[in-house]
Amino acid sequence: MCKRNIIFFVIAIFFCSAKSESIPTLLRDPFLPATAQNQLADHRESPLLSVWIPVYFATADSIKSFLYDPTLSLLSPRGKMHYDAKTNQIWVQDDAAHLHEIQSIVSHLNQSGPQFLIKARILTLDKNYQKELGVLFSTQNQTNNPTQSLNMNMPQNTDQFGQFTLTISKLSENNLLNMQISALEQEGHAKLISSPTLMTLNNQAAAIESGAEVPYEEATSSGATSVSFKKAVLRLQVTPTSMFDHRVLLHIALNQDKVSALIVKGVPAIQTQQITTQVILKNNTTIVLGGILEQSDSVQKIGTPGLNKLPILGGLFNQKTHQIIQQELLIFITPTEVK
Template sequence: MRSGWRLVLVGVACLVGSGSVSGQGASSGDPGEEVPPISLNLRDVSVRTALATIADVTDLNLVASDNVTGRVTLNLEDVPWQQALALILESHGLASRRRGNVIMVAPRETMARTPAEATSLPAAPLTTERWRIKYARAAELASMLRGENGVGLLTERGRVAVDERTNSLLVQDTAERIAAVGQIIAQLDVAVRQVRIEARIVIARDSVARELGVSWGISAAEQGQSSGLNASGASSGIAENGGLAVDLGSAEAPGTRFAFGYLADDVLLDLELRALESEGRSRIISQPSVITANQRQALIKQGTEIPYQEATSSGATNVEFKEAVLSLEVTPRITPDDRIIMSLSINNDTVAQETFGGAPAIDTNQIATRVLVDDGQTVVLGGILTTREVSQLFKTPLLGDLPWLGHLFRYTENSSDKVELLVFITPRILVENLAAH
């Protein structure tokens, strides 16, 4: 057997319990000379052990980097050693490089460097730097530096640690990489812009929305597709401003689904709602407001929890609760031109008349959509109609109760009152100097 560098790992005899190897070793020559096909039957052995096995049966000079890790299972019959080696390398993100009569194996990132870089990096001294992160989460930045979700920014010897208590990063690497990491942190550790979400939940007569200038529906031609928003839900596209034109007619029962629209820009919404409320034509039941960071979800919820009794397996009863709420989940995203894309999820739960096993039944209406609005523009959610039928009996005392003739002195007046639940959502971008302070 020829002399030279060859990877020797702990006890090839240990392979007897993990698999079998067959093949005829080469007598002499460089890597790549004619070597008979080999057969490998390895089960759950380390990658380094598998490489050592190939080097042993083929009489190759093979050196593996310290970063070669992982385990592998192989069952190959009469394949060229080059193919067996390539399978192991590809399945574990490794690459090989030949220097003279020696084959080196290392991770692809290491092999991507030039030989001069690979030789000089280990000799470079390491330095340690600490960054106090102001706005971002130190753990998320550390994950990015390590390359857990992609290509990392550290060298092979680089290390990063997180101090959760002070939200700090400790990075150890070469001076060149430390400088690059500092530039990246300076670009990412910035104050996130914030959005104020204002919601107004109003009960109004069905004509109020039209008087406020609400345009229901969306034009499919404006959106560039054949489908649009309808009374059953929303399309997956973005509703561009100005595309609202048509009424949301539906074959479904009226008042069972949300409708969607924009409010005209020149409407003084608060003044209009107060005026309608003073006339008894509307009532503002809630006016919540919440501030959230860009691309962070805000939740607004209003309603009640309904108690009911539920029997246990032991015969006892427990008091459980079901929610019947109006909830709004809003996730804003600020565009480069200071407009806002809002991902909206609105759910309106009401108590039904029926019960099942003592538990109250809940009627649910839900819509999930994504809209593009200007800063300060109002989106309107409506379409939940409630009709109240009222019957009143008027009669003349005594005479109205006479048999046969009583109907001449009494009459019944029937009236219906239709109201609509309207939800006005207005996003406003907060000025950046608030975040800076």
């Protein structure tokens, strides 16, 4: 008589994220190996511990969101987690093994990054005196220009608003910069608008704003009029990122708002120009943003008193001068990493 042997293959697949109510069913499975049954029983019977974990260099909410990521599976099926925004702490309840892993991860994230001191100088400079500061900006690329520049042309109405061309240049020497600016100010060729200094954290934005609020009248629901304001400012936002070899990556967002001659229902229109860019430079190096051109026309009449009012012949004693003044707005940014 021929005997046949039948062999059964049993493949057991376990999921760490199984719900706690499914564990008793797994434990009663006759095909489940004894070692796996013991591990599941230990997991179910491990005592729950509770800890408060302080967060120093981030928000507890952001750390909690990271730990709750379902792809990481940091909590056991019985684990719980909450955060207290007032004290910036995280409360975790879980078994000892999971608590140890969570505390290790939070300890790694709970470290201070570098800080940056951002110095900025905003000034207007006569177009013909750019070389005095060691920079040369133009709306056209120049192959012989030793500075590293990035030209972004945004054609605008040059008669009213000037031309907006963002150009970036790096200055290798900062020692004489303040003296050069002061000398140009004394000669009347430059005017310092603002010189703010800000402290910010790594990968955190620092904003610098300079301008005015334009008042206008608007009607209320009761029929009366009230005065409201619209901002017309130059806004610079800088986000520094620490890199290798003492270098800094700057995320730069430049926004220039100007009052337009267009008025809609009594409300002045604001012309907005925006540019964002990135640049890498060495620590404590000055970068210059230029290319925001301003042009103003002035007409001046000069006449000989008395004679210039004579009929017919008065025009011979009058003189009219037409002067075109072209200035450029320069923004100097110096990031310095503070240990």
